[in-house]
Amino acid sequence: MEDISDAAVRAARDLRVAFSRLRRRIREVAQDADLTPSQESALSLVGKHGAATASALAAAEGVRPQSMATTLAALEQHDLIRRAPDPDDGRRQLVTLTDAGRARVEGNKQVREEWLARAFQDRYSDEERQTILVALELMQRLSRP
Numbered sequence: 001m002e003d004i005s006d007a008a009v010r011a012a013r014d015l016r017v018a019f020s021r022l023r024r025r026i027r028e029v030a031q032d033a034d035l036t037p038s039q040e041s042a043l044s045l046v047g048k049h050g051a052a053t054a055s056a057l058a059a060a061e062g063v064r065p066q067s068m069a070t071t072l073a074a075l076e077q078h079d080l081i082r083r084a085p086d087p088d089d090g091r092r093q094l095v096t097l098t099d100a101g102r103a104r105v106e107g108n109k110q111v112r113e114e115w116l117a118r119a120f121q122d123r124y125s126d127e128e129r130q131t132i133l134v135a136l137e138l139m140q141r142l143s144r145p
Helices: 006-030 037-049 054-061 065-077 099-123 126-143
Strands: 081-086 089-097
Touching: 006 099, 037 054, 037 065, 037 089, 037 099, 054 065, 054 089, 065 081, 089 099
Parallel strands: none
Antiparallel strands: 081 089
């Protein structure tokens, strides 16, 4: 990292730490005691991507298929997901959200968004919120290829 300025190194480190803490806090806001973080994550993933196989979900979460099978079994017991034969390959099953699962995913999303908006409202002045918006516009460059 000889050719990277100290300021760039510090910004990278501080940003990573801040995002990690914020991500953890946002997850805590909507977590229910009856689901584990792994179950919440898998449920959210099915909500984002729609029908998927257990193996595709395992790959997306970076876990072993056996671990995903356990997670999905728990979600199925809570009536949050359902499994049905894949119309393209009867040997596989597709996982989708039930109405209760969809309501839970949407409810969690709304709770998180409301918490974050309230935190911005309560913890920052109008001028600080404008500064954050400008910084976010600049940070969009990080997500571009």
